[in-house]
Amino acid sequence: MKIALAGNPNSGKTTLFNAITGRQEYVGNWAGVTVEKKEGPLKPELNREKADVTVVDLPGAYSMSPFTSDESITRDFIRDEKPDVIINIVDSDNLSRSLFFTTQLLELGVPVVVALNKYDTAEKKQSSIHLDWLSERLQCPVIATIATKSAHNSGLKQLAAEAIRLGLSDYRQPAPHIAGTRHAATEADFEKADKKRYEFVSRIVADVEHRKVSSASQTAQDKADRIIASRWLGIPIFALVIWLVFSLSQAWAGPFLADILVGWLDAFQSWVAGLVSGVNPFLSSLLVDGIIGGVSAVVGFLPLIMILFFCLALLEDCGYMARVAVVMDRFFKRIGLSGKSVIPMVVSTGCAIPGIMASRTIKDTRQRRTTAMLSPFMPCGAKLPIIALFSGLFFGNQGWVGTSMYFLAIVIIVVSGLIVRRITGDASKESYFIMELPEYRWPSIKRAALSMLVRAKAFIIKAGTIILICNAVIQILQSFNWQLQLVGDAPETSILAAVASPFAWLFIPLGFGLWQFAAAAITGFIAKENVVGTLAVTFSVTRFISVDDLALVGGAGEVGAVFGIGAAAGLAYLVFNLFTPPCFAAIGAMRGEMESRKWFWGGIAFQLSMGYTLAFLVYQTGTLITTGAVGTGFVGGLTAVLVIAGVIGFFMKRGSKLSESMEEGVHFAG
């Protein structure tokens, strides 16, 4: 039996899906989080009949007439795959809007059970809904649910039992309202039918719902939004929030917890080193430094990442991140995007892959592709160890480093958006963004902890698989030369050094023209955490968190002695890794969402150019400020940057001409 979960965006479908299947799919307190259908078996404790039940979570939709591609997934699934039952999740606090879609679902003939979700929110607002009357008017069961609570007192048991009962029967759902859109030929016919449907829904709502608080009156939430999402205060508040999050994760609690973890990892490494002290030096080094040391260097950042994800989950859950989309909308409008593009970028702070995929909710093809191209600029979870490493080594774990990387990412996205707009010749004056702001609520510690644990598990699995393999390969490549002889204390003669050195030459104007940094940047494309792992292996340093052991407490100068670079070059390397193309997995997602070779390869070239240019500017400016002279390789780097600027300028000029010719065409046609 197949049960489909369908409903408006942000009605709580994925929360309900997770609650009845026991899965841990990503949930966000805003519209447009789910863009693909997800399947899972019903929990055994909710399945007393022991039926073979698969639950399918569908992306949110406002109607059966698709506006975005993720809405069409819902429509196609319900029409083509014919589920046995539909559980229609209705937001109790938005009854009139939600029932429009309900009446469309009821027309399909498939049994429908309405889950009146977020019932607690409606009750808090002193709204009451007469469930029996609503059930009678819709001609289907209506069950009040609170998907965020445990199964015992949330109505979920009753909901599952009712859905299974209907699914096992041959019941054909009657429709209380037939709009007659099936034979509608023109847009006017659809509009007429929709108007009738709204009238029908309004009559039902007037009968069954009693609201004490008028929607028109200003609530405390509205007052809060006037400050939090305000034109002038929105950005400073966002900056303060991000700074607090980064300070907590990377300056206050994070390093303290990480130091304890690194201590354990270090003890384990020393214990293994003692065990293998008598074996072949290469084998010992491969196991102790390559495998254990490399993985430990990455895993050591786990507490920092967990705290950051915990805080971000709290911010999402309380409804704040949806306000960020509104705050950013006015900037994005100016670059031909909309606030809708903000959501993929905020999602990208967790992982670029779902962030890129979230661009699917954007209807306009150019905006969608641009968003998929720019979203990876946001520092994702995998880049956090790199931020934490360089912030810790060169800037004493200052919270401003991570915060500034976030805001630098936003600035780069805005600038890049403008460039892409000019290149593509987009002449549209304005774009509009309508987003339903979720209610503020106390964030759930349990949900935030679950979100954090899911990401932590994924991080550990990644460290134990891909990163481990990469570190082992790096250790082997830096232990042998092309004649397959051990290089001993001369790793600069190794295969790894030979492969990475040509790239290192390109990085001289960026301040980190060492083969170790080049090798780390290359392995970073497999997974960004590899940058830290590879640096650990190539520099034989594993205790990145506690700098005491390395005698690096003296400041950036001593760090430079170990790494061979200064603070300006360290910051440039950080910028380079953050703003060049993401990992291969995210590149694959970009290719999928862009659906155009030209856009895809153009996007990769653009990201590479952006990363290189920024790193050059950071290193050369930083060196000029700190030493009074430009850094090494200035002329070569400047030439490369000017060539990049020239190529981008050429395409922008061509795009402008295209735009002008299109506008002339419109005038002529007009």
Next chain:
Amino acid sequence: MLANIIVIAVIALIIGFAVFRVVREKKKYKGNPACIGCPYNHSGEGCNRNCG
């Protein structure tokens, strides 16, 4: 000599297991490169995200 063999076996076991996990994921997702390393492929039946 015996110690060397044991260390080689341990290293082979660790790397072998890591490679096995990656290959298994790759097979599960029909060679979709976007799934390798994706933090969302933790769910047992595949993620249905069709990234690539």
